[in-house]
Amino acid sequence: xxxxxxxxxxxxxxxxxxxxxxxxxxxxxxxxxxxxxxxxxxxxxxxxxxxxxxxxxxxxxxxxxxxxxxxxxxxxxxxxxxxxxxxxxxxxxxxxxxxxxxxxxxxxxxxxxxxxxxxxxxxxxxxxxxxxxxxxxxxxxxxxxxxxxxxxxxxxxxxxxxxxxxxxxxxxxxxxxxxxxxxxxxxxxxxxxxxxxxxxxxxxxxxxxxxxxxxxxxxxxxxxxxxxxxxxxxxxxxxxxxxxxxxxxxxxxxxxxxxxxxxxxxxxxxxxxxxxxxxxxxxxxxxxxxxxxxxxxxxxxxxxxxxxxxxxxxxxxxxxxxxxxxxxxxxxxxxxxxxxxxxxxxxxxxxxxxxxxxxxxxxxxxxxxxxxxxxxxxxxxxxxxxxxxxxxxxxxxxxxxxxxxxxxxxxxxxxxxxxxxxxxxxxxxxxxxxxxxxxxxxxxxxxxxxxxxxxxxxxxxxxxxxxxxxxxxxxxxxxxxxxxxxxxxxxxxxxxxxxxxxxxxxxxxxxxxxxxxxxxxxxxxxxxxxxxxxxxxxxxxxxxxxxxxxxxxxxxxxxxxxxxxxxxxx
Numbered sequence: 001x002x003x004x005x006x007x008x009x010x011x012x013x014x015x016x017x018x019x020x021x022x023x024x025x026x027x028x029x030x031x032x033x034x035x036x037x038x039x040x041x042x043x044x045x046x047x048x049x050x051x052x053x054x055x056x057x058x059x060x061x062x063x064x065x066x067x068x069x070x071x072x073x074x075x076x077x078x079x080x081x082x083x084x085x086x087x088x089x090x091x092x093x094x095x096x097x098x099x100x101x102x103x104x105x106x107x108x109x110x111x112x113x114x115x116x117x118x119x120x121x122x123x124x125x126x127x128x129x130x131x132x133x134x135x136x137x138x139x140x141x142x143x144x145x146x147x148x149x150x151x152x153x154x155x156x157x158x159x160x161x162x163x164x165x166x167x168x169x170x171x172x173x174x175x176x177x178x179x180x181x182x183x184x185x186x187x188x189x190x191x192x193x194x195x196x197x198x199x200x201x202x203x204x205x206x207x208x209x210x211x212x213x214x215x216x217x218x219x220x221x222x223x224x225x226x227x228x229x230x231x232x233x234x235x236x237x238x239x240x241x242x243x244x245x246x247x248x249x250x251x252x253x254x255x256x257x258x259x260x261x262x263x264x265x266x267x268x269x270x271x272x273x274x275x276x277x278x279x280x281x282x283x284x285x286x287x288x289x290x291x292x293x294x295x296x297x298x299x300x301x302x303x304x305x306x307x308x309x310x311x312x313x314x315x316x317x318x319x320x321x322x323x324x325x326x327x328x329x330x331x332x333x334x335x336x337x338x339x340x341x342x343x344x345x346x347x348x349x350x351x352x353x354x355x356x357x358x359x360x361x362x363x364x365x366x367x368x369x370x371x372x373x374x375x376x377x378x379x380x381x382x383x384x385x386x387x388x389x390x391x392x393x394x395x396x397x398x399x400x401x402x403x404x405x406x407x408x409x410x411x412x413x414x415x416x417x418x419x420x421x422x423x424x425x426x427x428x429x430x431x432x433x434x435x436x437x438x439x440x441x442x443x444x445x446x447x448x449x450x451x452x453x454x455x456x457x458x459x460x461x462x463x464x465x466x467x468x469x470x471x472x473x474x475x476x477x478x479x480x481x482x483x484x485x486x487x488x489x490x491x492x493x494x495x496x497x498x499x500x501x502x503x504x505x506x507x508x509x510x511x512x513x514x515x516x517x518x519x520x521x522x523x524x525x526x527x528x529x530x531x532x533x534x535x536x537x538x539x540x541x542x543x544x545x546x547x548x549x550x551x552x553x554x555x556x557x558x559x560x561x562x563x564x565x566x567x568x569x570x
Contacts, residue, residue, distance in 0.1 A: 001468065002490075004504045007044055010515050020216055022450035023148020025459050029519045031446075031467075038145025038153035045519060046446070048467035048499075050156070053442045054135055056187045057158050060180040063570055066131040066160055069117070071110045073137055077103040079112045083418040088312070094139045106139035111411070111437060114161040115419040122433060124424050125165040129173055133160035135442070147216060149447040150403055156443060162436040165423065167412075170434040174410055177438045178208070181406050183568040185210055188445055189462035191452055193221055193402060197232040198303045206410040210440075211402030212448035221402045222384055226395025231384075233399070234303040238380050239389040240347040241295075247352045250367035252336075257364045261331025263296050266364060270355060277355045278348055278368075280333040282317040282325050282340070285309050289317055289325040289340040291333060293348045293375070296355075298382045305381050308343070332357040334365060335373035344375035345382045403448045406440040459520030460541050463564035470557045471501040471521040473512045475528035485531040485550055492554040498561060517541065522564075523557045 001008075011028040018024040018034075026032045031046035042050060058068065077095060080086040086093075094106040107113075114132060121127050135158045142153050149155070162173035185192045190212045197209040209232060211221055220233040231237070260269045267274050277296030282289055283305060290309070292300050306314040319330055325340040326333045334357035335342055353367045365372075388397045413432040416422070421433045453460045463469050470493055474486045486502060493500040501521060503512045509526075516524050526537040526545075536553050539545040540560070548556065 001500075002502045002504055004506075010518055018148055020147040020150065020447070020451070021454060022150070022216070022447040025450055025454055025518075026148060026447070029459055031519075032149070038142055038151070040149065040152065040154075045467045049446055049461070049465060050442050052465055052467075053188065053445050054156075054158070057135070057184055057440055057442065060184050060187075061133050061158070061160060064131065064176050064180050066133045066177075068133055068135075070134050071107070071113045071117075071136055073107050073139070075105055075107045075110075075113065077105050079116075080105065083112045083415060085112075092140050092142070094141050107136075108138055108140045110134070110136065110159055111161070111415050111435075112419060114159075115415045115421045115433075115435070118161075118163050118433065119419070119421055122163065122421065122423050125426060125431075127423065128433070129162065129164045129169050131160060131162040131173065131177075133158060133438075147218070147447070149443040150216070150218065152443070155441060158440045158442065160438040162438075164434045164436075165425070165431070167434055170410055170412070170436055174206075174408065174436050177436065178408055181210055181408060181438065181440070183570070184440065185406070186566045186568055188449065188465065189453075189566065190405065190445065190448060192405065193223065193230045193400070195221055195230045195232045195402075196235055197407065198234045198307075205412045206408075208408050209402075209404050210406035210408075212405050212445075212452065213400050213402050214448060214451040215401055216451050217401030217403045219402045219404055221400045223398055223400055224390040224393060224395045225398055227390060227393040229390050229392040229395075233383060234301065236384040236397075237391040238345075238347070238382055238384050239391050240345075240350055241389070242350045243352065249369045249371075250353050252365045252368050252372050254358055254360075255364055255366050256362060258362050260364075261329075266355065267296065270364075270366070272355065276351075276353070278335075278351065280335055280338070280357055282322045282333055284313070284315050284317045284321055286311045286313055289321050291325065291335065291338050291340055291342045292381055293335055293342065293344040293356075294382045295345070295347050295351065298345070298347070298385070301381055301383045304379075305343070308377065308379050308381060326357075326359040328357070328359050328361045332359060332361055332363065334359050334368075335375070336365060336368070338373075341376045342373070343377045343379060343381055346378055346380060347382070349375075349378060403444055403451065404441075405444045405448055407438070409437040411435040411437050453520075455542075457514070458518030461520040461522060463522040463561050466499075466520055466522050468499045468501045468521055469561050470498055470523045470525060471503055471516045473503045473509065473516065473524060473526045475509050475526065477504055477506055479531070482527045482531045485536065486527045489525060489527070489536070489550065489554055493557060496554060496558045498554070498557055523560065525553050525557070 009030050015024050015027045032040045138157050164170045193211050195209050197207045222231045222236040260266045274296040281292050302314045322330050355366050356368050358365050386399050416433040422430045425431045472486050474482050490502045522541050524539045534550050535547050537545050538548045
């Protein structure tokens with residue numbers, strides 16, 4: 001690309017309405033431009049990077065035997081009603097009506113349509129296995145779009161689906177897709193972790209996420225100091241902390257605790273260690289009150305609670321529901337005499353002589369023990385914390401943040417049952433198809449790469465992901481020799497298959513250098529006064545400059561570009 005007559009611009013100042021490093025740099029470098037909240041234009045440079053990411057995705061998908069197709073973005077709303085997912089999407093779904101008043105939506109995801117497409121082929125067990133994928137635009141009405149391309153309302157997604165006759169077939173298909181995803185992440189040069197996650201609105205048997213590790217990340221990753229354990233905080237298993245020694249059990253005592261509602265206020269009033277307190281929180285679980293007990297310094301994990309009850313909705317109860325369950329105002333709930341189902345975290349069952357709410361406004365019980373109440377359920381319903389015991393090796397847990405760039409799901413028969421996707425088995429009996437679902441967000445991958453690869457001067461792309469691998473900068477466009485040498489190098493790099501920018505703008509060298517650093521070009525060749533002697537300056541984006549003969553510069557770029565590509569096994 002010759003810049004002089006091309007669409008090319010950069011911004012010198014930070015962008016006020018971008019709240020992430022990647023969003024700010026991508027806008028400043030002319031890769032993307034915000035059209036409205038959570039909606040971005042892909043400018044020429046951005047489109048080139050996205051296209052390279054998608055090319056890697058397509059290559060790995062095609063190698064698995066997955067066939068590409070394209071589903072519509074405009075979908076009858078009844079499709080999601082039939083699968084039982086319409087209510088789950090709620091206001092996140094963009095909806096509209098056609099001229100006849102029929103309700104439609106802009107597709108947030110496409111499991112239902114892929115199941116419908118599969119019905120066109122599947123009659124017998126002999127028609128499987130097979131897999132399909134697309135790269136299509138999705139639409140979700142995010143209440144708080146943020147972080148540039150990380151949380152948006154319109155975005156491209158690669159979604160793939162596998163179809164098998166049984167669980168063993170799904171396991172084999174999942175393993176193949178899982179390896180392809182690792183290959184994609186490796187080829188994109190992402191620093192990532194694979195974590196177990198909640199299946200959420202997708203449902204199914206298993207969900208794993210490919211999380212790019214960055215300080216910006218919305219998700220909290222749970223990692224071990226001593227082994228390879230990794231999980232999303234939503235589903236991380238907790239190991240109960242047991243007391244170092246047994247205590248002599250005391251008799252419970254009712255204590256007045258005026259104006260002490262929160263755990264902090266009660267701890268301060270009674271002057272006891274927070275680990276000697278148990279919080280009892282009242283939740284509204286699908287319209288019914290449920291009391292949940294966790295140690296005073298712990299937090300309830302609402303995802304685990306929802307899973308425990310297989311509930312559609314879990315939220316803290318309103319004051320009226322709390323008073324109905326406890327007979328007291330908010331802040332004094334406890335297990336003794338509670339008038340609703342009671343769930344205790346396993347850690348609570350090891351505690352002795354602890355403090356709980358008395359279900360009486362202004363009062364707590366001290367010296368409570370297991371004999372004083374009975375839980376209806378004992379289940380892991382708390383969030384894991386840094387420093388906790390690793391459930392895999394007994395080491396210690398620490399947290400990191402991540403951007404979810406990909407996910408894999410074992411859907412099982414959830415969608416085949418909803419869409420009546422069946423086949424005849426070897427005994428001529430009807431069975432439901434086993435499905436898997438696999439998604440990657442190219443835009444999120446691009447944002448994660450920038451979050452992981454930048455400095456004070458701008459973006460620092462991996463060489464084979466950058467929109468252009470090399471930039472030729474002419475110091476003086478009025479110098480005929482410099483123009484001739486630059487043209488020669490440009491043609492040579494083009495012949496070698498290296499995507500190259502020729503900066504032939506009538507601008508100061510410093511401006512050109514800053515622009516090439518800002519947009520993240522991996523290799524820069526400067527053609528200046530040395531051109532008359534057959535010498536140019538070669539500089540990697542993050543390296544030192546050196547002088548090279550003209551005939552060696554292009555070959556060096558090609559060699560470094562080839563060396564930068566990650567080799568994976570297929």
